[in-house]
Amino acid sequence: xxxxxxxxxxxxxxxxxxxxxxxxxxxxxxxxxxxxxxxxxxxxxxxxxxxxxxxxxxxxxxxxxxxxxxxxxxxxxxxxxxxxxxxxxxxxxxxxxxxxxxxxxxxxxxxxxxxxxxxxxxxxxxxxxxxxxxxxxxxxxxxxxxxxxxxxxxxxxxxxxxxxxxxxxxxxxxxxxxxxxxxxxxxxxxxxxxxxxxxxxxxxxxxxxxxxxxxxxxxxxxxxxxxxxxxxxxxxxxxxxxxxxxxxxxxxxxxxxxxxxxxxxxxxxxxxxxxxxxxx
Amino acid sequence: xxxxxxxxxxxxxxxxxxxxxxxxxxxxxxxxxxxxxxxxxxxxxxxxxxxxxxxxxxxxxxxxxxxxxxxxxxxxxxxxxxxxxxxxxxxxxxxxxxxxxxxxxxxxxxxxxxxxxxxxxxxxxxxxxxxxxxxxxxxxxxxxxxxxxxxxxxxxxxxxxxxxxxxxxxxxxxxxxxxxxxxxxxxxxxxxxxxxxxxxxxxxxxxxxxxxxxxxxxxxxxxxxxxxxxxxxxxxxxxxxxxxxxxxxxxxxxxx
Numbered sequence: 001x002x003x004x005x006x007x008x009x010x011x012x013x014x015x016x017x018x019x020x021x022x023x024x025x026x027x028x029x030x031x032x033x034x035x036x037x038x039x040x041x042x043x044x045x046x047x048x049x050x051x052x053x054x055x056x057x058x059x060x061x062x063x064x065x066x067x068x069x070x071x072x073x074x075x076x077x078x079x080x081x082x083x084x085x086x087x088x089x090x091x092x093x094x095x096x097x098x099x100x101x102x103x104x105x106x107x108x109x110x111x112x113x114x115x116x117x118x119x120x121x122x123x124x125x126x127x128x129x130x131x132x133x134x135x136x137x138x139x140x141x142x143x144x145x146x147x148x149x150x151x152x153x154x155x156x157x158x159x160x161x162x163x164x165x166x167x168x169x170x171x172x173x174x175x176x177x178x179x180x181x182x183x184x185x186x187x188x189x190x191x192x193x194x195x196x197x198x199x200x201x202x203x204x205x206x207x208x209x210x211x212x213x214x215x216x217x218x219x220x221x222x223x224x225x226x227x228x229x230x231x232x233x234x235x236x237x238x239x240x241x242x243x244x245x246x247x248x249x250x251x252x253x254x255x256x257x258x259x260x261x262x263x264x265x266x267x268x269x270x271x272x273x274x275x276x277x278x279x280x
Numbered sequence: 281x282x283x284x285x286x287x288x289x290x291x292x293x294x295x296x297x298x299x300x301x302x303x304x305x306x307x308x309x310x311x312x313x314x315x316x317x318x319x320x321x322x323x324x325x326x327x328x329x330x331x332x333x334x335x336x337x338x339x340x341x342x343x344x345x346x347x348x349x350x351x352x353x354x355x356x357x358x359x360x361x362x363x364x365x366x367x368x369x370x371x372x373x374x375x376x377x378x379x380x381x382x383x384x385x386x387x388x389x390x391x392x393x394x395x396x397x398x399x400x401x402x403x404x405x406x407x408x409x410x411x412x413x414x415x416x417x418x419x420x421x422x423x424x425x426x427x428x429x430x431x432x433x434x435x436x437x438x439x440x441x442x443x444x445x446x447x448x449x450x451x452x453x454x455x456x457x458x459x460x461x462x463x464x465x466x467x468x469x470x471x472x473x474x475x476x477x478x479x480x481x482x483x484x485x486x487x488x489x490x491x492x493x494x495x496x497x498x499x500x501x502x503x504x505x506x507x508x509x510x511x512x513x514x515x516x517x518x519x520x521x522x523x524x525x526x527x528x529x530x531x532x533x534x535x536x
Contacts, residue, residue, distance in 0.1 A: 096343045164380075166376060166378070166380045167380070167382060168341070169338060169341065169374075169376070170376070170380055170382070170442075170445075171392070171396070172338065172341065172369060173336060173338060173369050173373065173374040173446075174369070174370070174373070174392060174393035174396065174397075174445065174446070174449050175366050175367065175369050175370030175393060175396060175397050175449055176366075176392075176393075176396040177366055177396070180396045184392070184395075184396065185382065189383070
C-alpha cells in the first residue's frame with residue numbers, strides 16, 4: 001500500500017510539473033506579446049505602414065522596410081525552398097542509406113548549428129565582397145537561403161519519410177516512372193509538411209537581424225532592384241532601439257512584425273485547410 | 281478439353297531470389313497459362329508474395345535483393361538487360377493485400393495510370409475511367425460521386441477501385457496479393473465473382489491464404505513451402521489427389 005501511495009505521489013508531482021511547464025510557455029508568449037503590443041499598437045495607423053521612414057526613422061512609417069523585408073524573404077525562399085526540397089527528395093528517393101546521404105545529413109546538421117552571425121560573415125565575404133554583389137537584396141537573400149536550408153531539408157525529408165511505401169509501389173506498378181512517382185505521388189502527399197518547413201523558414205528570415213545587416217545593409221532608401229541595399233523591419237527595430245533613435249517607433253515596428261508573422265501563419269493555415277486537407 | 285493446350289503467358293525458369301543472405305525462393309519453375317486463374321497457396325513466409333513480386337519486378341525496389349534465373353513473359357525474359365521496366369509493370373498489373381487507393385478522388389485514382397502513361401486526351405481518359413469502373417463492377421455504386429474521396433468508400437469498394445485502377449492501364453496479367461484478406465465474406469464474394477469475369481480477358485495470378493478461395497476460383501494451384509514449390513498442377517488435382525504429403529496436410533488444414 002505504501003509503495004502504491006508513493007507511485008500516486010510521483011504521478012501527481014509529475015503532472016503538476018508538466019502543467020507548470022506548459023503554462024509557463026504560454027505565459028512567456030503572452031507577456032512578450034502584451035509588452036510589444038501595448039507599446040506598439042498605438043503607433044500603428046495606416047500611415048505608419050504606407051509612409052517611408054523620415055529623419056532616420058524618428059518620423060514617418062516603415063514602408064520601405066516592409067518592402068525590404070518581403071523582398072529579402074522572397075529571394076531567400078525562392079532559392080532556399082527548391083534547393084532544400086530537392087535535397088530532401090534526393091536523400092529519400094534517390095539514395096538509400098549510403099556514404100553520400102550520411103555526408104549530406106551531417107552537413108545539414110552542422111549548418112543548422114552555425115550561429116547566424118557566422119552566416120552573415122560568410123555572406124559578407126562571399127556574396128558582398130568576393131562576388132561583388134555589394135550590400136543588396138540578392139546578397140542578403142542568398143545568405144538567408146543558405147541559413148534556412150537545414151530547416152527546409154529536415155522538415156521535407158520527415159514528411160517524405162512518412163508517406164506509406166505502398167503509394168510508391170502502386171505508382172510504379174501502374175507504370176509510373178520514378179519522376180512521375182515523385183511529382184504526382186510523393187510531393188503532393190508531402191506538401192503539408194514541406195509547407196510547414198517553408199513557413200518556419202519565412203518566420204526565421206523575417207526575424208533574422210545579424211546576418212542581414214552584414215549582407216543587405218541598412219539603407220532606408222526604397223529599393224529599385226535586386227542589387228539595391230535595404231533595411232528589413234527587424235534591422236530597423238534593432239537600429240531604432242540600439243541607437244536610441246525612437247523607442248516609440250521601435251515598438252511600432254515590433255508590433256507590425258508580430259502582426260506580419262501572425263498574418264502569414266494564418267494565411268498558410270488557411271491555404272493548407274483549403275487546398276491540402278480537403279483534397280486528402 | 282485438357283488444360284495443357286492453353287497458351288503460356290508467363291513462365292519462370294530456375295528462379296532464385298535472395299533478401300541479403302536469406303534465400304527466399306529456391307529454383308521455382310512454374311508455367312502460367314493465358315486467361316486462367318493461377319492460385320499460389322502455402323503457409324506464411326513461404327515466398328508466395330515474394331514470387332508474385334518477381335513477376336513485375338516490384339521486388340527490386342527493396343535494397344539488397346538479388347535474383348537468379350529467368351521470368352518469361354510472352355517469350356521474353358523480363359530480367360534481361362534493356363527491358364523497359366515501366367512498360368513491363370503496365371503489362372503486369374498488381375492488386376495489393378490491403379486496399380490502397382491514393383488519398384485522392386475516385387476518378388483521380390483510376391485516371392492515375394492512364395495519365396502517367398499518357399494514354400489519350402482528357403475525354404478518352406474519362407471514358408477509360410468509366411469503362412474500368414464498369415469492368416470492376418463498381419460503376420453503379422460510384423457513378424454519382426466520382427469526385428469524392430476514395431477513402432470514403434468501404435474496404436470492399438476500395439479494393440474493387442484498386443482493381444479498376446489496374447484495369448485502366450490495360451494490363452495483360454493481373455497479380456493479386458491476398459486481395460481479400462482485409463475484406464468481409466460478402467466483399468470477398470464480389471471480388472471472386474469479378475475474378476471469374478476478368479478471366480475472360482486477363483491472366484490472373486492470385487496469392488491466397490484461403491484454401492476454399494483457391495479451390496473455388498482457380499484453374500491452377502501451386503503449393504509453396506519454405507521458398508520451394510512442392511506441387512503445381514490443375515487445381516482439381518491438387519485438392520483431390522495431392523501427391524505431396526505436405527500439400528495434403530496443408531490443404532486439409534492440419535497446419536497453416
